[in-house]
Amino acid sequence: MTQTTFHVRTPGPGLVEITEEVARWLPPRDGLLTLFLRHTSASLLIQENADPEVQTDLLAWLSRLVPPSIDPSLGYLTHTYEGPDDMPGHIRAMLLPVSLSIPVERGRMLLGRWQGLFVFEHRDRPHDREVAAHFLG
């Protein structure tokens, strides 16, 4: 059993890929990798990493489903004093994963051909995010 923490700097809303960084950390054994994001306004996500348009569209869609809290449609929200991106960030984080578990074979995550591993930032400004990692094998 091995544990570490990955530190990920995000530049604002959108996806930051961490596949390579996580892959390099894994020992060359069979096992199970668990990742856990220690924040309430960002998410982990596994999604297509081939065409960057997919990431653009995921952000565009989520930004429309949960717009900034100054949007009139969200006039009922009460937790608004931390800025118009804060409560929408919590809502987006409610909908996307905070933890992920991935089987590992001889040190290689069993990701599908098109799958990459991302931190999805929901706040407007850059943030330092921590991903706790646990490998058992």
Place this chain on the structure above:
Amino acid sequence: MTQTTFHVRTPGPGLVEITEEVARWLPPRDGLLTLFLRHTSASLLIQENADPEVQTDLLAWLSRLVPPSIDPSLGYLTHTYEGPDDMPGHIRAMLLPVSLSIPVERGRMLLGRWQGLFVFEHRDRPHDREVAAHFLG
């Protein structure tokens, strides 16, 4: 490896925090905690536990995204004989976590500073919910 079941009484729609109860159960070792909710109209959730307004807003937003099935916008639903809160409960449960995995360091979950652990009830009436817990370490 240790397993238990947490029994959680919910008072109707909204979040019931279980962070302390789960924390007390953990042995003082490194390991991996997995929680699994044994129901299809409630969820597990990790979210901010500092300001209760966040929980109010999460419920308010989800209740608008998936209103009771008597809402005209949901007139196409077919599974309505268990009450107007039943099928929306399943839909909400589809969107939020049923299982969570959290790395543990010397008996302490590696939750971020603002993260709490909740059962999110989607039905109108109080329910007895079971959370199966697995600790490996």
Place this chain on the structure above:
Amino acid sequence: MTQTTFHVRTPGPGLVEITEEVARWLPPRDGLLTLFLRHTSASLLIQENADPEVQTDLLAWLSRLVPPSIDPSLGYLTHTYEGPDDMPGHIRAMLLPVSLSIPVERGRMLLGRWQGLFVFEHRDRPHDREVAAHFLG
């Protein structure tokens, strides 16, 4: 520790139950089962398996939240060259689980009475999907 891959043929949009197939594979011990779907336009889901109307309604609701990309409401999407069901498939996959962890007792998953285990196909055509499985116990 044991690993395998389940191969699941999907007939197009909707849920394919895999509860029995997974249950048969488990060794008769206590442990932890982790499932991981190796695709970016399908999902894993635990939901009610008693009344098939629930599955019909889950698909109907999700299809309205994220319609085909030819829908005028999605005119801003850029990743459309793989067909009108492709980018919506990625969006739906963003919202539903890609991995699930379930405690196991004497070889039996601790599913609730109404819970079944499904692969949720988001693409229009039939697909061959792979679910990587890891059992630790």
